[in-house]
Amino acid sequence: MKHIFILLKFVKKYWIKALLNGIFNILGSLFGLFSLTMAIPFLGILFGTQDRVYNAVPFELSYKSIQHNFNYFLTQQIEKHGEAHALLIIAIIVVITSFLKNACVFTANYFMAPIRNGVIQDIRNRLYRKILQLPLSYFTNEKKGDIITRMSNDVQEIEWSIMSSIELIIRDPITILIYLTTLLIMSYQLTLFALVLIPLSTLLIGRVGRTLRSQSGHGQRRIGNIVSVVEETLNGIKIIKAFNAEEKMRRRFEHMNNFYTQLMNKVFRRRYLASPLSEFLGTVVLVIIMYFGGSLVLNNQTNMSSQQFIAYLIIFSQVINPAKALSQAYYNIQKGAASYDRIKKILDADIIIYEDPNAIEKTSFDKEIEFRNVSFKYENEIILKNISFTIKKGQMVALVGPSGAGKSTIADLIPRFYDVTDGEILIDGINIKKIKIKDLRNLMGIVTQEPVLFNDTFYKNIAFGKENATYEEIINAAKISNSYDFIMEYPNRFHTNIGEGGSKLSGGQRQRISIARAVLKNPPILILDEATSSLDTESERLVQDAIENLMKNRTSLVIAHRLSTVVNADLILVINNGEIVERGTHEELLAQNGLYRKLHDLQNQHVVV
Numbered sequence: 001m002k003h004i005f006i007l008l009k010f011v012k013k014y015w016i017k018a019l020l021n022g023i024f025n026i027l028g029s030l031f032g033l034f035s036l037t038m039a040i041p042f043l044g045i046l047f048g049t050q051d052r053v054y055n056a057v058p059f060e061l062s063y064k065s066i067q068h069n070f071n072y073f074l075t076q077q078i079e080k081h082g083e084a085h086a087l088l089i090i091a092i093i094v095v096i097t098s099f100l101k102n103a104c105v106f107t108a109n110y111f112m113a114p115i116r117n118g119v120i121q122d123i124r125n126r127l128y129r130k131i132l133q134l135p136l137s138y139f140t141n142e143k144k145g146d147i148i149t150r151m152s153n154d155v156q157e158i159e160w161s162i163m164s165s166i167e168l169i170i171r172d173p174i175t176i177l178i179y180l181t182t183l184l185i186m187s188y189q190l191t192l193f194a195l196v197l198i199p200l201s202t203l204l205i206g207r208v209g210r211t212l213r214s215q216s217g218h219g220q221r222r223i224g225n226i227v228s229v230v231e232e233t234l235n236g237i238k239i240i241k242a243f244n245a246e247e248k249m250r251r252r253f254e255h256m257n258n259f260y261t262q263l264m265n266k267v268f269r270r271r272y273l274a275s276p277l278s279e280f281l282g283t284v285v286l287v288i289i290m291y292f293g294g295s296l297v298l299n300n301q302t303n304m305s306s307q308q309f310i311a312y313l314i315i316f317s318q319v320i321n322p323a324k325a326l327s328q329a330y331y332n333i334q335k336g337a338a339s340y341d342r343i344k345k346i347l348d349a350d351i352i353i354y355e356d357p358n359a360i361e362k363t364s365f366d367k368e369i370e371f372r373n374v375s376f377k378y379e380n381e382i383i384l385k386n387i388s389f390t391i392k393k394g395q396m397v398a399l400v401g402p403s404g405a406g407k408s409t410i411a412d413l414i415p416r417f418y419d420v421t422d423g424e425i426l427i428d429g430i431n432i433k434k435i436k437i438k439d440l441r442n443l444m445g446i447v448t449q450e451p452v453l454f455n456d457t458f459y460k461n462i463a464f465g466k467e468n469a470t471y472e473e474i475i476n477a478a479k480i481s482n483s484y485d486f487i488m489e490y491p492n493r494f495h496t497n498i499g500e501g502g503s504k505l506s507g508g509q510r511q512r513i514s515i516a517r518a519v520l521k522n523p524p525i526l527i528l529d530e531a532t533s534s535l536d537t538e539s540e541r542l543v544q545d546a547i548e549n550l551m552k553n554r555t556s557l558v559i560a561h562r563l564s565t566v567v568n569a570d571l572i573l574v575i576n577n578g579e580i581v582e583r584g585t586h587e588e589l590l591a592q593n594g595l596y597r598k599l600h601d602l603q604n605q606h607v608v609v
Helices: 002-037 039-047 063-081 083-133 136-141 144-186 188-209 212-235 237-242 246-272 274-298 306-347 407-413 437-442 458-465 471-480 507-521 537-551 586-592 595-608
Strands: 368-378 381-392 396-400 422-427 444-447 525-529 555-559 571-576 579-584
Touching: 002 083, 002 144, 002 306, 063 083, 083 144, 083 306, 144 188, 144 212, 144 306, 188 274, 212 237, 212 246, 237 246, 274 306, 368 407, 381 407, 381 422, 381 555, 381 571, 381 579, 396 407, 407 525, 407 555, 437 444, 444 507, 444 537, 458 471, 458 507, 471 507, 471 537, 507 537, 525 537, 571 586, 571 595, 579 586, 579 595, 586 595
Parallel strands: 396 555, 396 571, 444 525, 525 555
Antiparallel strands: 368 381, 368 422, 571 579
């Protein structure tokens, strides 16, 4: 039951609509009950067993008062117009109450629609906001396909669970309560007997549904793996074709898909069992009531007339449908609870990169960036050890060294994509943990080795980092980044869609658009992570020109694969195994005849060959 109330937390902001939904569900149940009780006088008139009432009693809000006065009204109609006319009146009343019942059901569902869609919107918004807050380390450990599945399939499953929860808490129990109260008034003996049988059938249904939650959770994890394979296939389709690996990938996908299908067959079979099982058990209970009640009526051991007993059975049969809906809702809740557990893992994930409640605002960079005895480890792996260096305002500092040495980690620590394990990083003498994260990152422009672009226009991609950028600013940024000329070759120019991840552009063009984005932001600090390493010679020249334009009058931290791009750096740090092993200018490092000289000679040898 706790999962019902956990899920209902999301409904709290829609409580007025939920209340109206409940009110109209109650009214619908009352009108439905009223139309069913019309069977008593209808059958009495039809078979000539209806007692005639010639005196009215003062009206009270009670079953006996209403029944007595209604029978008096029918007696008057029979005496004046005949029995056929009385039957017509009852038929008209049944039609009217049926209309009112269904109008109330529609109105209840009308108020349910914004709850249903609003709750799903709220959950997706919370998930997306949390994903934006989570640190990069979270996405290193999680599959993107699984995260996507949690935002789609799992959220959809919760939608049905919440609907079932509301029906479970409001509509169906109230309907059952109203009907059972009426049945108690009609015959407390039969109803108490029924109340002994109903819990037995409910326990049986509960036993069948216990494993549904664990199986559903397993199934949702499996579909996450399937989505991950699809995503990997789309990203690596060129490599798959190049290595003739289509058959291998097909077998891998179909094996996973087959396993998921078999698992979900079990889930749905168990889920589909709820309705027929509850209906069968309801029928068994109804037959037992028919036999037991019929025996009482035949042996004159009850005050119920034959038509009242038939009406009793009709009303009791109507308890079966909401009871069946309750069992189906229980199954849905168990399935949805598994999805909620998966979503909750994201919502409860530790943000790790926390902002100090007393963090200060900082909108300018005035003096220097200082790494002071910085160490960093990821889980149990030591990445950086005792790193210390200073970048003065206006300087260009380069990080070089073999792959995996820790260069990119150093760059990622400055905007707090990760936090240092030991030591501290200071900007203008202030520990970056004491600066508001938004302000800290506003001081920086980042250009990565693999440019990250979005499925939008040139204009929107360049303007991504600056709100309300003018068209003139966009054009100027494009010119500085050497992007303007190739953009103008497209028919729609700046309003041309560049495809997913900039798929319509070459590598050099994508990189220049990402540089234009950094130019427009106009940050005082630049972080360039091997921005030209994956480009051909011509593209590298154009991008390098754009980078030089970008770096003018700015403080820059450059991670370089090609040493030729950093020969003019004010300071070069050689990183190896997470430590600074050499530092100096290009000429000073060559003279030291160490690792830098070795890397330099290897690259020059490659160029000569």
